[in-house]
Amino acid sequence: MSDLTAAPSRPAPEPDAGLGGVDVLTVGEALVSLRSSAPLNLGGSLTMHLAGAESNVAIGLARLGHRAAWVGRVSDDELGEFVLRQLRAEGVDTYGVRRDPDRPAGLMFLERRTADLTRVIYQRAGSAGSALGVDDLRGPLAAGPRLVHLSGVTPALSDSAREAVTWVAREAAAVGTPVCLDVNHRARLWSREAARAALVPLAGYASIVVASADELDLVAEPGADEGTAVAGLLRRGVHTVLVKLGADGARAYTRDGVTPVAAVPVTAVDTVGAGDAFTAGYLSGHLDGLDLTGRLGRAVALGAFAVVASGDWEGLPRRDELSLITGSVAGTTLR
Template sequence: MSERDLLTVGEALVSLRSSGPLAAGGPLTMHLAGAESNVAIGLARLGHRAAWAGRVSDDELGEFVLRQLRAEGVDTTDVRRDPQRPPGVMFLERRTADVSRVRYLRAGSAGAALDVDDLRAPLAAGARLLHLSGITPALSDSARTAVAWAVRTAAESGIPVSLDVNYRAGLWSREDARATLTPLAGYAAVVIASTDELDLVTEAGADERDAAADLVRRGVSTVLVKLGADGARAWTADGVEHVPAVPVTAVDTVGAGDAFTAGYLSGHLDGLGLTDRLRRAAALGAFAVAGHGDWEGLPRRDELSLITGSAAGTTLR
């Protein structure tokens, strides 16, 4: 049996953050970003054995990505260093107190060159869960083929698959996304989406109830719908369950969906019931929006009660 609780597959990015408009210049700070690596870090911080597989550039920026992941306890054994391609880079500017904008330099990146051969060893090593997002298959034809192969191989091997739709309009059209993600969702045990993403894994124009019902009919055990400040809903064969968001002062919403996913998958790995899985997911989402960075504010296991068990403005001494 594999020692890994979670295997994630995707592209990790170097994120350069600015506190003001990029056009005005000013200092940038370097961070690690990427939907799947965010989830891996969230699980690792809670004490789970998480691994991330993909490609990174064979330079200082690729080394930065690996050092960040390793420092957070994420297994990078199966990461491939690519000497021919550059790293994926994103620029994030804080345009106003409430609005941030992202610019990407990721075309032709090492991560976008992911292929099936990169995933044979990590899939063969096994894991209790495989997690992917809809971002990776949008990066290139080879990445799309690799994700489809990984999802099928995991499902056929008895490894439950978690799929976060995570639609990025800058990478592909809704029609292209639906053509790729709808068949992939049929292999998933858990599908995660916001309300406006659900019809990318089912019939175009389907509302939430119909989309969830279709996915459950196709074998998906749980359909998680992220509702932002309104919390989340989980649809299963037994019905629907809603949990409210944990009230916090939001300072940075980047990475909140990945934190939510990490919390839910952690609860699954711990054998929690659906309600408690959703509560943990909501708690991690609250940690994410209450701090700066994609994953930097995520809790350790002994910190889970800090938000849910402490009044606003509390100083723990």
Template sequence: MHLAGAECNVAIGLARLGHRAAWAGRVSDDELGEFVLRQLRAEGVDTDGATRDPDRPAGLMFLERRTADVTRVRYHRAGSAGSALSTDQLRGPLAAGARLLHLTGITPALSDSARAAVTWAAQAASRSGIHVSLDVNHRARLWSRDAARAALAPLAAHASLVIASADELDLVAEAGSDEDTAVAGLLRRGVETVLVKLGADGARAYTREGVRHAPAVAVTAVDTVGAGDAFTAGYLSGYLDGLDLADRLRRAVTVGAFAVACHGDWEGLPRRDELPMIDGRPAGSTLR
């Protein structure tokens, strides 16, 4: 049994890189809920914004590695504690102050109340001058592309940073938009940076100044689950450290490489002093 979840993975990644990170959400009031909070606290993530739900169970996800290259996923999330997230639960954590609010497209897929809570948080943070990061993170088993687009396209207007894989970009733009059209629309709407995750090909970053590509760091991949969240944590870490775009991207692909080179969603994420271990070193190196 492992803790997982896109927002948790990013929070742990940031904490391991030396940043203060807090997670706000709703968990079951039983051993599974305690397991979630205990794991987050053990990784240095603040859980004061978590709420225990006495009536709803923990959300579960089962991963089956069917072949070396194919993984099947089964969700048991309907009626979970997380699906009961509400706006009132986010008011206190957001009022406590933050430089950055990270959201994903998974939470608003869980319920109407969760969708309203995420929308409120993005609007409130944006009005307060807090940098809003939105990872599209579409999950086809949770909602359709049309339903996702209806919720996420308006949400993206409040984000400073939008992160998506190439096939997710039209979920924050008009249906059927190609990459250039979708990105141009986001930049016109006020998004400062659009990151396009390209897997083994690295990533592209679009700003009003143009586009920059960062190649992936070469490693032996053993588990790609959580790679996108690791990439996001690395990029946000670079943003919080004041790095320029090129160095933010380099940190992002480096942290992503750590994730795919180890088993687990977040277990292989690096500490700050470990970043040089694979950045610029050939695969198979031994540190002596």
């Protein structure tokens, strides 16, 4: 069962060529990520990176040759310019982005505590990204993207951001544009109760819902198990529910049943951004017209690329690099 209209991919466009013809429109907050390999309280040195769930997905798609656009607000200073330069360098369209002269960039500090544990500190309250509003999205949506990708991070930032995300999902669904929603719960931003109140109605506009197993009840009744939550989403019109299982792979549910996929066995270096890479791989496979097994194969392949390199998105592949990580998924070699 298809949840998008398949079409051949195209070469990555020149950035900011205008939003017409975009494959995927992503909406959210892009953060300036400051990473340290030593404890911050000991004065560990910092390196600056771009981070953000939706921008990670946009970069993953752009690297595979799809035309991806990211829309949000950025600060009108050097940090905002850094965000835009990073996105444009990766071929992501930022034509609809607004510069906000009154608010700062959102910051994320990451300190590597052990080989497999990274601690995150946010400074994003009152950021430019949190001031996202409906008017920021009218033009980008009117340009007619083939798909809209959202996450549960953005509606947690502010009332205006929640209104904007709900508006774009509702308007996209009303004209038949598929919506992908990654639950992506951030406990530091809002409670599970507040998240559920916003995400349950939002999921009603989605064609694709992506969630970890422990996030599914945020788009269903409190305490719902996986089967109950998935059944409810499918009854509401969701076409595909993707359940991320980390090192155990994933499960895809449609009205035809459940399809499991194993993770590609690799040595993990940094798991930050792996879920966003998985989503980008799935959407890329669908845009390329792959069947469900092929889409899942590409999803776990991109997840593997994400965890074998440091950074949210830096290790994601170009199209001609997909064969560097191969595995057997349901008897087929990843492409």
